[in-house]
Amino acid sequence: xxxxxxxxxxxxxxxxxxxxxxxxxxxxxxxxxxxxxxxxxxxxxxxxxxxxxxxxxxxxxxxxxxxxxxxxxxxxxxxxxxxxxxxxxxxxxxxxxxxxxxxxxxxxxxxxxxxxxxxxxxxxxxxxxxxxxxxxxxxxxxxxxxxxxxxxxxxx
Amino acid sequence: xxxxxxxxxxxxxxxxxxxxxxxxxxxxxxxxxxxxxxxxxxxxxxxxxxxxxxxxxxxxxxxxxxxxxxxxxxxxxxxxxxxxxxxxxxxxxxxxxxxxxxxxxxxxxxxxxxxxxxxxxxxxxxxxxxxxxxxxxxxxxxxxxxxxxxxxxxxxxxxxxxxxxxxxxxxxxxxxxxxxxxxxxxxxxxxxxxxxxxxxxxxxxxxxxxxxxxxxxxxxxxxxxxxxxxxxxxxxxxxxxxxxxxxxxxxxxxxxxxxxxxxxxxxxxxxxxxxxxxxxxxxxxxxxxxxxxxxxxxxxxxxxx
Numbered sequence: 001x002x003x004x005x006x007x008x009x010x011x012x013x014x015x016x017x018x019x020x021x022x023x024x025x026x027x028x029x030x031x032x033x034x035x036x037x038x039x040x041x042x043x044x045x046x047x048x049x050x051x052x053x054x055x056x057x058x059x060x061x062x063x064x065x066x067x068x069x070x071x072x073x074x075x076x077x078x079x080x081x082x083x084x085x086x087x088x089x090x091x092x093x094x095x096x097x098x099x100x101x102x103x104x105x106x107x108x109x110x111x112x113x114x115x116x117x118x119x120x121x122x123x124x125x126x127x128x129x130x131x132x133x134x135x136x137x138x139x140x141x142x143x144x145x146x147x148x149x150x151x152x153x154x155x156x
Numbered sequence: 157x158x159x160x161x162x163x164x165x166x167x168x169x170x171x172x173x174x175x176x177x178x179x180x181x182x183x184x185x186x187x188x189x190x191x192x193x194x195x196x197x198x199x200x201x202x203x204x205x206x207x208x209x210x211x212x213x214x215x216x217x218x219x220x221x222x223x224x225x226x227x228x229x230x231x232x233x234x235x236x237x238x239x240x241x242x243x244x245x246x247x248x249x250x251x252x253x254x255x256x257x258x259x260x261x262x263x264x265x266x267x268x269x270x271x272x273x274x275x276x277x278x279x280x281x282x283x284x285x286x287x288x289x290x291x292x293x294x295x296x297x298x299x300x301x302x303x304x305x306x307x308x309x310x311x312x313x314x315x316x317x318x319x320x321x322x323x324x325x326x327x328x329x330x331x332x333x334x335x336x337x338x339x340x341x342x343x344x345x346x347x348x349x350x351x352x353x354x355x356x357x358x359x360x361x362x363x364x365x366x367x368x369x370x371x372x373x374x375x376x377x378x379x380x381x382x383x384x385x386x387x388x389x390x391x392x393x394x395x396x397x398x399x400x401x402x403x404x405x406x407x408x409x410x411x412x413x414x415x416x417x418x419x420x421x422x423x424x425x426x427x428x429x430x431x432x433x434x435x436x437x438x439x440x441x442x443x444x445x446x447x448x449x450x451x452x453x454x455x456x457x458x459x460x461x
Binding site for chain 2: 001004005008009012013035038039040041042043046047048049050051052053054055056057058075077078079080081082083084085086087088089090092093096100103104107108110111114130131133134135137138
């Protein structure tokens, strides 16, 4: 039991400076914790919605058909549960290096191409938007959306 | 003194207890998995499939842990048998579904829990990027059920009590970690986090932007979340405060489900909390005219010490 809680606690609290400092010299413990927690209790990182709340992320996918017209190609997300999973993916890729984010977006574009074989170009835009503070929102309204990724792929 | 402490620890961790709450956890988790199937059914191949939202050749390197099973690795094993990747996914999904049914039915519960544990891990490890807290807590429930799958009318055992305590302590770590991680963020410290969450269209189920006119309401909710989570390990144990704290945690998860659309996450957290800290066994025995003196795993930890 002591080992169980040590390993899941190492994973859960590893980002805190005091533990992080210790773990820098104890890589094997970190690896053991990672391996054990993935197997037993999955990620064991319970810092949901922290330290701060992430912005809204939106994806806009469009394709250009052979006549040159741009059409919407957003994925059909049939319910909230699927939406949450796609949103989880969006949050995940924001924390990745740009080249990896591009690979994921390229995968989405490939899927758009599967669904629309007549597509000549496929464009994927990711926007972020964070609300202002409550008092600022009352006077100024929402902040403008920020474009965080904009990639166009040629079908051929 | 040392003997008293030793006896107290012995009683706390090993006094034989029935596994009724684990039976509840098993059945509720099994039903939960089946409901999750219903929600994800139409997008199953999009999430887990070879040519889903993220193709396997990308998932394999970026979102899969190599030393754990995934549908991708199983498909590799089965490909010499001319079983396609989609057929492999169907096979694993059907086995996962049947395991959940077996958990609910209760026949050979440990075998079906083990099946659900392995197939859940396999599916999650295929596309980790699409997982969120709900996967973690489903897995936690399945992990502890491996040790005590639960039997509504079984005899009391020390193992049942011990695993129960481990689950309870685990939940304390979860909420404490969640609470102090939030305290490190400025959004939470200035009382704006609930506002940002409810106003976030990725989560918000309703348009609650009008609440910006009532900052004290949202700031109070913000601090309520911080207090409930951070002090969970302190107030969930004493009999005097347990019901109040448990009620607040259940309300918190109900609100998360209702206002943030995280239905499945809210439900699995409620299941775990009810299973860990409620005294459902007492109500079960009362309704059946049984004895209340039988050692229940959810009986007050402090009152038994």
